[in-house]
Amino acid sequence: MNNPIDDGFVTLIEYVGKRGINVEDGLVVLLDHIQYACKRIATLVASPFNSSLGKQEGIGAAAGSDRDAPKPLDIVSNEIILSSLQKSGKVAVMASEENDAPIWISDDGPYVVVTDPLDGSRNIDASIPTGTIFGIYKRLEELDDLPTEEKAMLNSLQSGSRLVAAGYVLYSSATILCTTFGSGSQTFTLDHSTGDFILTNPSIEIPRRGQIYSVNDARYFDWPEGLRRYIDTIRQGKGKYPKKYSARYICSLVADLHRTLMYGGVAMNPRDHLRLVYEANPLSFIVEQAGGRGSDGKNRILSLQPVKLHQRLPLFLGSLEDMEELESYDDVQQRVNPGYEV
Numbered sequence: 565m566n567n568p569i570d571d572g573f574v575t576l577i578e579y580v581g582k583r584g585i586n587v588e589d590g591l592v593v594l595l596d597h598i599q600y601a602c603k604r605i606a607t608l609v610a611s612p613f614n615s616s617l618g619k620q621e622g623i624g625a626a627a628g629s630d631r632d633a634p635k636p637l638d639i640v641s642n643e644i645i646l647s648s649l650q651k652s653g654k655v656a657v658m659a660s661e662e663n664d665a666p667i668w669i670s671d672d673g674p675y676v677v678v679t680d681p682l683d684g685s686r687n688i689d690a691s692i693p694t695g696t697i698f699g700i701y702k703r704l705e706e707l708d709d710l711p712t713e714e715k716a717m718l719n720s721l722q723s724g725s726r727l728v729a730a731g732y733v734l735y736s737s738a739t740i741l742c743t744t745f746g747s748g749s750q751t752f753t754l755d756h757s758t759g760d761f762i763l764t765n766p767s768i769e770i771p772r773r774g775q776i777y778s779v780n781d782a783r784y785f786d787w788p789e790g791l792r793r794y795i796d797t798i799r800q801g802k803g804k805y806p807k808k809y810s811a812r813y814i815c816s817l818v819a820d821l822h823r824t825l826m827y828g829g830v831a832m833n834p835r836d837h838l839r840l841v842y843e844a845n846p847l848s849f850i851v852e853q854a855g856g857r858g859s860d861g862k863n864r865i866l867s868l869q870p871v872k873l874h875q876r877l878p879l880f881l882g883s884l885e886d887m888e889e890l891e892s893y894d895d896v897q898q899r900v901n902p903g904y905e906v
């Protein structure tokens with residue numbers, strides 16, 4: 565018999581609280597705090613007042629002079645996430661793009677969180693989509709007796725193959741939370757009327773083939789020969805899939821990946837730019853769990869052992885068949901990486 569009070573909708577917390585999948589109670593608590601932080605960030609990026617943050621003394625100037633300098637919203641988003649993780653009582657250490665070193669939170673927190681709190685933030689002034697990325701590991705108890713700084717770093721440098729969960733939140737026309745707990749990938753859409761993330765796709769399946777490539781192709785002349793040949797081939801419809809590919813590039817990693825998950829194809833940044841620990845690893849886990857592949861052009865991302873917290877690498881994410889074809893060109897990593905201004 566149908567439950568008379570069952571409205572057919574499943575919220576994120578109901579989903580992880582056993583209606584969808586079985587995860588540890590501690591992880592449910594942690595996710596609840598992460599989703600709360602992301603809802604606050606969603607409000608912030610859409611706020612009419614966020615541009616005034618850029619006028620805070622010292623911050624705006626730094627952002628204007630250095631392309632990699634944190635933008636004010638990056639900093640605020642970082643603080644929002646840190647505060648939620650602290651309040652969860654479930655986190656030992658947080659490693660973020662915005663902090664030089666990991667932040668030790670609690671000796672008995674069972675989890676380690678790696679995050680890019682606000683990716684694509686240089687797009688904010690134009691209201692282009694942005695995103696939050698996170699990955700969750702278990703704390704390595706065998707490191708408990710090491711000095712704090714050391715165990716904070718080693719816990720944060722776990723290989724992506726040890727992720728227990730990962731997610732991203734896309735702040736766009738809809739706010740979408742995409743997760744994986746290692747058994748498929750799911751999406752939830754924020755219902756602004758109730759403040760709940762509602763399950764909208766319990767099992768994302770990236771098409772085995774797409775017809776879209778996503779890359780900043782102003783860099784064409786800095787690309788290696790293999791990558792040029794690959795892109796020239798697929799855009800002329802001369803690849804293994806005999807259709808002419810289209811290009812789409814938002815320049816916001818989460819948005820470019822989300823579209824790729826929905827429609828198939830490849831999203832790439834062939835130069836050493838994106839970060840292994842808190843961008844490539846969590847997103848590769850999600851893509852693999854959706855049936856796709858994440859690679860640096862040669863190796864499976866999740867098999868790489870991080871050696872530095874802010875380690876950069878070329879990143880290719882997408883449909884299985886497109887990725888196999890791309891990698892068969894061998895020489896697809898952009899080795900010259902001149903300082904692009906925009």
Ligand SMILES: O=P(O)(O)OC[C@H]1O[C@](O)(COP(=O)(O)O)[C@@H](O)[C@@H]1O
Pocket residue numbers: 631632683684685686780815816817818820833835837904906
């Ligand atoms: O300038 P490129 O090589 O096109 O890089 C764009 C990529 O950089 C990002 O903006 C991230 O870089 P930042 O962390 O420096 O903001 C991604 O969102 C985007 O996909």
